[in-house]
Amino acid sequence: MSKTSFRNLFRKSLQGLLGLTLLASTVACNRFADFPGAQYPQPGQSLNGFSPNPALTRGVRGASRASAQIADQVVVQFHAQPNPVFLQQFAQQNGLQLLRVSPMGTALFRTLNQGMSSAHVMQSLRSNQMVAYSHPNTLYRSRFTVNDPRSSEQYGPAIIGAAKAWDITMGSPNVVIAIIDSGIDLQHPDLRANLVQGYNVLSQGQTPPQDDNGHGTHAAGIAAAVADNALGVAGTCPRCKLMPLKVLDANGSGTGFDVALAVVWAVDNGAQVINMSLGGEESDPTLERAVKYALSRGVSVVVAAGNESTDTPMYPAALPGVISVGSVDSYRSRSSFSNFGNWISVVAPGSSILSTMPMTSVSMTSRDGYRTEYDFMDGTSMAAPMVAGVVGLMRSRYPQLNPDQIKARLEGTAIDLGNAGFDNEFGNGMVDAFRAVM
DSSP states (O other), X not given: OOHHHHHHHXXXXXXXXXXXXXXXXXXOXXXXXXXXXXXXXXXXXXXXTOOOOOOOEEEOTTSOOOOOXXXXXXXXXXXXXOOHHHXXXXXXXXXXXXXXXXXXXXXXXXXXXXXXXXXXXXXXHHTSTTEEEEEEEEOOEEEOBEEOOOOSSOOHHHHTTHHHHHTTOSOOTTOEEEEEEBOBOTTOTTTGGGBOOOEXXXXXXXXXXXXXXXXXXXXXXXXXXXXXXXXXXOOSSTTSEEEEEEOSOTTSOOOHHHHHHHHHHHHHTTOSEXXXXXXXXXXXXXHHHHHHHHHHTTOEEEEEOOSSOOOSOOBTTTSTTOEXXXXXXXXXXXXXXXXXXXXXXXXXXXXXXXXXXXXXXXXXXXXXXXXSSEEEEBXXXXXXXXXXXXXXXXXXXXXXXXXXXXXXXXXXXXXXXXXXSSBTTTBTOBOOHHHHHO
């Protein structure tokens, strides 16, 4: 099928679907585990021997909004790049066990003195002249909710003008969108042709970033599933490439420290756009530093705003320079679950979004009742990769633009919803893919 005929068919298939509504249900899951220590890695090498410390939990509307931390872990940033000998001596002198070190020199430790609180340990560490700062290992939640499928078509690309944008560009294979999530199904026929090398943070590169949960594959398909291949769905930027970064395990759990590692890896390995469908009420300094690094290297960062239906700022979505994404439904009304507030950049469709799912059984299909191959989900987790796809189209069309310029153009061309101009409900409005790439 030609590109023109594909676009025409896609437009026709999307007509009349804007009145679709779904009854959403919610589920919450929290999983925590203990992990052994590991050896110090050299920057750029795989972190052999490390076990994952998953505590970034899948979370949904209705789940507890209280920020959480790993009680026996502290993150330390030093003024100078530490070497292995120094780190081992520092750990011994302070009653710590070294778990990981990021390429940026940030170290993750476990406290060994069970009688000493983490707050007391951090206070002691902050008095050390070698320490720039220390903080707990913050927990985050991925940003999706559960629904019961009621349709077999996509409506999201229609209301953001994707088909018109594709008349200008369907994306460039030189533009890579990193999906920092539970990995991607590396064998999915609607994704396989668009995949580039990724990284499994949990196994420290010892195994591929294969999705054994489902959330990451769904986000990937929204951003850049292959189009014009007579299969399934079309991604928002169907000719962009996808970089799978696995930070969530099969149970949907991981840590902010791992997310920061993934951000740095994505930047250093050629990503132009990063999508993160996760967050929490507290900003993690290590992840904040990684995001700043990404922006300084010309990489746009798109983050889901969250599903608690609150105006409380969530992080990393509320960080400066980040494109924070809320959700609307097929009527262009704010999704009932979507967060809002003066920290929202734009909104995009996130209710009842059809996308790819792993071809074989994973946690979300065997445990949560989702279907393999393709299924629907609700959440700002779905809205964010749609915006990441639009950013991919923009980077393909205007490769010279930096993250600040991309963000300003995306917000300036958005479709105004609600009160005239910026408002807390919809931010700058709903993304308009066509106007963004004109």
